[in-house]
Amino acid sequence: GIRDLVRSSGLGDVYKRQGQVRIENSALVMSPRVCVPLPYCVRYGRSSIRSVMTQRPAVLFVCLGNICRSPLAEAAFRKRSAEAGLCVDADSAGTADYHVGSPPDPRSIAEASLHGADISNYAGRQLHMRDFLRFTHILALDHSNLADVQALAPPDATARIGLLMDAVEDGKNAAVADPYHGNQDAFAETWNDVDRAARALVERFMRAVI
Secondary structure: OHHHHOEOOOOHHHOOOOOOOEEEOOEEEOOOOOEOOOOOOEOOOOOOOOOEOOOOOEEEEEEOOOOOHHHHHHHHHHHHHHHHOEOOEEEEEEOOOOOOOOOOOHHHHHHHHHOOEEOOOOOOOEOOOOHHHHOOEEEEOOHHHHHHHHHHOOOOOOOEEEEHHHHOHHHOOOOOOOOOOOOHHHHHHHHHHHHHHHHHHHHHHHOOEO
16 A cells, blocks of 8 residues: 555655655645655656756755745645655745744645645744755745745755746746735635646656756
8 A cells, every 4th residue: 555655765854744645534645754656666866957867856845934835835746746656755944934833824724635635734844054955956936935045055055946837838937926815716826836836847857857
């Protein structure tokens, strides 16, 4: 079963949640420290754009507070990776410390649940300097957070930093709008955006080009 196929990624304490992938109430409950080889495991790794990957990708999704957009991006990427049988590490963080330790916005939890992902066990955290070395890719959800990530990057950063929607052919230079002040429809729109990006990322990783 899927539980038996899960193994730790070994990336250490950078991750904020523990556990295993499991099926629960028809939802895929996902932890950052997993490798899900369904139906096979393709291993990739650190690289710059358009170069061949040789190890498993580790992707960090970043928004402002880590309670709305980036948890949904993480969930969508995990879901699409698992469906494709792609071995990945994924997490999310905020550039600000407003919601450290807090669960995602209830509307994000509800939207993810509609798509078969349980993110209720996620906990907000802030971007850390070690993230620039532990992840192969750090993808910001909008231009403001992208600028903050780039400004925080240390000289020895190895992660490729970029804008999430740049992964989508017709989404170049686009931002994922912050749904925080909107209604549930705004969160549905956010899911649509991050899910399109997740599909595109998985396709690129599966081709071993990113």
